[in-house]
Amino acid sequence: MVVSATIPEAMSVLFLRHPANETPVSAPQQHSSTSSETIIGRSEEWLLCRHCEAKITSSQQRIVVQDSHLHTQCNPGGYLFHFGCFEIATGCRLAAPVSREFSWFAGYSWQIALCNQCQNHLGWHFSKADPAHAFYGLILSQLATEAS
Ligand SMILES: [Zn+2]
Numbered sequence: 001m002v003v004s005a006t007i008p009e010a011m012s013v014l015f016l017r018h019p020a021n022e023t024p025v026s027a028p029q030q031h032s033s034t035s036s037e038t039i040i041g042r043s044e045e046w047l048l049c050r051h052c053e054a055k056i057t058s059s060q061q062r063i064v065v066q067d068s069h070l071h072t073q074c075n076p077g078g079y080l081f082h083f084g085c086f087e088i089a090t091g092c093r094l095a096a097p098v099s100r101e102f103s104w105f106a107g108y109s110w111q112i113a114l115c116n117q118c119q120n121h122l123g124w125h126f127s128k129a130d131p132a133h134a135f136y137g138l139i140l141s142q143l144a145t146e147a148s
Contacts, residue, residue: 044064050144052118063087073092073104082140083123089136094125
C-alpha cells in the first residue's frame with residue numbers, strides 16, 4: 001500500500017475512489033463516507049466560480065504536481081493561498097504578462113487566471129516552454145461545487 005495517514009484526504013480519494021482493501025476488520029458500524037464523496041467522489045463534478053457560478057473546471061481535471069494536488073503557498077506580499085492543481089480550467093482566462101518571478105514551481109512561469117465571466121481572480125496558470133507541462137493552480141476558497 002502506498003497510501004498512508006499523511007496523505008491528504010483529497011489525494012487518497014483521488015487515487016482510491018473505491019478503497020476496497022480499506023474495510024475495517026473490527027468495525028461493523030462503519031461510518032458513512034458520504035461527506036467526502038459528495039465533494040470529490042463522483043466521476044465528474046463541475047467546480048464553479050464562487051462569485052458568479054460560472055463553470056470553471058471539473059473534479060476530473062485534478063492533477064498531482066510535485067507530489068500533491070493541494071498546495072499552500074505564500075506570495076511576496078504575505079498572502080497565503082490554499083490551492084489545488086488542475087490540468088484544464090475552461091472557465092478561466094489568463095491575464096497580465098507571463099512572469100517568472102517568485103514562481104512557486106521551479107522552472108515554471110505563471111500568469112494570473114481570472115474567471116472568464118466575472119473576472120474574479122481564481123488562481124494562476126503555470127507553464128513551461130513545453131506545453132505538456134502546463135496546469136492551473138486554483139484557489140479553493142474561490143471555487144464552489146454545484147451542490148453548495
Ligand atoms: Zn465568476
